[in-house]
Amino acid sequence: MKPRIFIGSSSEGLSVAKRVKDFFQNDYDCFLWSDDIFKNNESFLETLVKSASLFDFGFMIFSADDEATIRDNHFETPRDNILFEYGLFLGRVGLDRAFIIAEDEVKIPTDILGITHTRYKVKLDSDGNKVATDSLEEGLTKLKKQIDENVKLGHLGLLPSTVIAISYFEGFVKLAAEWIMENIPGLEIDGKSYNKGILNIVLPNTLDADVKKSATIYYKKLGLQESKIETKHRSYPVHFATKGDHDSFEIYDMPTILTGIDKAIDMYFKVGHIGKKTEQKLAEENELNNFRRVLQLLINEDAFCKECVVIL
Template sequence: MKPRIFIGSSTEGLAVVQRIKTFFEPDYDCYIWNDGIFQFNEGFLETLLKSASLFDFGFMVFAADDISRIRNQEYNTARDNVLFEYGLFLGRVGIDRAYIIKEDTVKIPSDILGVTLLSYATTYNQDGIKIPNQDFETQLSNLKKKIDEKVALGHLGLLPSTVIAISYFENFIKLLADEIIRQGDKIQIGDKIYKSAKIRIVIPRNLDADMKRQATIYFRKIHFESCPITTVHRSYPIYVESTSEGNVKDEAIIADMPTILSGIDKAIDMYFRVGHIGKTQEQQLTEERELNNFTRVLSLLISQEAFCREIVEIVDDDNQPI
């Protein structure tokens, strides 16, 4: 699951936008404003407000589309709607995740002079279309380093998935890892003893209104056995697979699908005021983003805790590492 970037521009800026999309696509899911994001059956502002919530980053291309007269002087300026979209994304994703990519002759409002922006020079191709010069990819590479760092550090924002990931880690994963390490080479799970154990967190591909049923079906399918494990805090129902036979087994694989994720599914339904069966494209994109964020935040928390780092892994529901 890749972080998602929205790239906005005027119609005249599409050649620049396509260069940006091509550059970032290997590592990011990139959406251009004309990729069907904006729905014709809704008001523009309503759709834009929803769409801004679907993305991790917003890039706005300020091309020299218009000429504005300011204090009796003329300046090249970006199209008004592009400036408006930038302001909206700035409010939704934050100042460290909304970026301006501007043509070097464009004047920008003084209120946003302190934000991070990329400036490019242009030339004309053989068809007379204005395009960025050869140095543009170097500029984009510098921008990519910035957002790669943002992704690596995690985004501890106020998304529902952030709060849910922290709660899941603190109230289950960390306590379970502590108990496994505390028991050493005699780990009691149900009526069996194990020499060692690993914790495997299974992230589903999509959300379900009843995550407990989805988890039950998944673990039956892969033939994991349900049994309890007791920590100093409480007893937990878990699913286990062992690597050998007999009363004393070598290693237990303790697997869990976070049923707490059902809270995200309910939050998405409330946000979109769902009154239908099935999921719209917007709901699916939001779901993917929340699962993405949950996984990134959880991975960050695990990497910072010594016991968890040693014995916890995150996989998808095809058992592939994430």
């Protein structure tokens, strides 16, 4: 369930991009522009627009590849396409999730001078080629602290996982946790008394199958019983199991609201075929990961939920 990073660069900046990937790959799923994630007949622009929606973060390497003269002053600049890709990711994932990693001598456009970015120095190797110094990893250490903190925050993206997680939490999880904490110990259902209560939220690994049918199969495999709980706002059908001579009451719920993510992805990619392309699967994984992260954040912030809610 790692957050996903896209790393863009010019061909000349690829060695730096690879070092960035090596630095982050233990804690993040990192993809270089050269990794051939998308193998289809779309134009380069279409691929870029879609790829920006499939990642949690975008890093653009601004290496000194071109030269420019502005008002009689000579500057080293990044390639135009790298500037374009940064702007695209900035618009898609937001200011706090699109980052510049720039060679020390590179001129940054004035419109983005106020944006925090990472700088690195270069030196010449024995063959006369420019290579980044250890200042690159020093800068990446600070950048990693920033995005580690960012991951702990719910992010409202183009696709709906954040909103769906909030809706599911407010409309069921929070109410069910309140019911458990207010009624246990001493709960009686169908003539049986329980002293402990847990709400297990079961997340599917993929959205390939109908979530409602997957939930039904899951409940049957576990041999769960079905009943209802009466919250302050409405009654909910629940599937539960009992453990320890009926001492523990465990509710299991697979959020069927996740179907909304699958439908939104189909609409976004204008699906007109059976089966899923690579970018659809990447979007699905990204949204499921974000749904889980946001839901866990909400659980951690609620005193009742922290006591009795577990995500499986």
